[in-house]
Amino acid sequence: MTDEDEIRLSYRDPLVERLRAEGSLASGDVEVLLPGSFGFCWGVDRALAMVDEARREYAGRPLWLISSIIHNPRVNADLRASGIRFLRGEGAEPDGWARLGPDDVVIVPAFSAPVEDLERLERLGVTVVDTTCPWVVKPHKRTVKYVREGFTSVIHGTLGHEETEATCSLIRHHGGHYVVVHTLEETEVLARFLEGVLDEAALRAGLPPSAFSPGFRPDEHLRRIGVINQTTMLARESRAVGDRLRRALERRDGGDGLDESFRDFDTICRATQDNQDAAEAVVAAAPDVYLVVGGFDSSNTKNLARVGDRAGIPSFHIEGPESLHADRVVHRERPGGAIVTTRDWLPAKRPLRVAFSAGASTPDTLLGAVVTRLFELAGAPAPASV
Ligand code: SF4
Known part of the structure; x- marks a missing residue:
């Protein structure tokens, strides 16, 4: 990664840098708290650096993304604005796949892609830039091992999420x-x-x-199971899934039979775990409100928001500064997932303490804009960034 990494570096924000260093900032009687770990993870940073590198290395050649590089609408809009075309998802070129040929360069997103797509790209002879996060490769390898050993994978994940779809395709492929x-x-x-x-x-x-693989026969295919999780699930819940299934098989097969019929492998990624642990610590400080910034379809962001629910703190998952108004907030509700408006969300009490977190695909610039907006709405000027 170099200073020429224009897209990646453009997401740095001096106010967030200061918050990262100090943990909290106050202006008048309004205090903002940030967890010890939040925002862009190593895998996202790496993927964006690889996109920058591809733009330099393949300058002049058509550059495509299979779908969103990460789950953040602004980052994807920035990539589109920089000239990168999309094969799927918002703003996709309708005949994208039909236009691909040996001169084209296709980027595989951080959460990977279905085997069918990768095979198609190979057949088309395009140049592939694979930004799949190494943490995503971990459950992939584990499921292949399960298949070889005769285990059916039980995936704690989200149907339709790119990572889980890629994992399912790999299992079918094998x-x-x-x-x-x-x-x-x-x-x-x-x-x-x-x-x-x-x-x-x-x-x-x-x-x-669609939760079952094609041709699934429960009596036959659930004799031996191996559990894995999508890398961005709530770690505590993934452990509960594994524990519950272990107990079920213990009852069915007896303790001695477990070796033969059960496997459990934690594939939550380190960044997700660190952000969740840090979010738990920040809500333990009992803020008046907890705001989580990130794409509405971002799995790890959704789970960061749930950390606040468990602590009983008024918690809102928002996408950006435009979500916040003095009298209302536009946010993703849980567990339903609808985008709703809640009125009178900002307490009038002073002093006021607001905690934040941000998903692994949320740029610092976006978080910085939300923090600035919060200070503005609370009637306190945002502290200087340095
Ligand atoms: S959240 Fe984890 S698995 Fe996903 S890109 Fe970041 S480091 Fe990789």
Whole structure:
């Protein structure tokens, strides 16, 4: 990574640098708290540096992204504005795939891509720049190992999320099977089937049809299971998923049988874990409000917001400064996921303490703009950035 990394470096923000160094900043009787770890993770930083490098190395050649590089609308809009075209997702070129040829360069996003896409790119003879985060490769390797050893993967993840879709495609490619569970309620349905309490009809009624791999036969394919998780899930919940399924198989097979029928491998990434731990520490300081900044479709951001719910702090997942108004906030509600408006969100009390966190795909510049906006709305000038 060099100083020529224009896109990546353009996301630095001096106010956030100061907050990162000091942990909190006050102006008048308004104080802003930031956790010890938040925002851009190593994998995102690396992916953006690779995009910058590709722009230099392949200058003059058409540059494409399979889909969003990360789950942040602004970053993707910036990439589009810089001339990078998209094959899928918002702003995608309708005939993108048909236009690809040996002169084109295609970037694989940080959360990887389905095997079918990678094979198609190979057939087309394009140049591929693979920014897949090494933390995402970890569950990939583990599922392939499960397939080879005759285990069905139980994935704690989100259907439709690019990383989980890529993992599922890899399992299919290697001839294996999977079940995706998203919540503890779905895990309970699966566990009760394993324990013989529920039948196949009840199992299928309790999970979406696409949660099962094609041709899935529960009696046959759930004899031996290996658990993994999407890298950005709530770590505490992923552990609960693994523990519940272990108990179910213990009941079914007895403790001695577990070696033969159960595997569990923690694939939460370090950055996700660090951001969640730090968010827990910052909400433990009992702020009046907790704001989490990040794309509404960002899995790790959604989970950072849930940290505030568990602590009983009024918590709002917002996308940027435009979400905040003196009398209302536009945010993603939990667990439903609708984008809603809540009135009278900003307490009038003083002193006022507001804690923040930001997802792994949230640029510092965006967080800095939100912090500045908060000070403005609370009637206190934003502190100097240096
Ligand atoms: S959140 Fe984790 S897995 Fe995702 S890009 Fe960042 S480091 Fe990699």
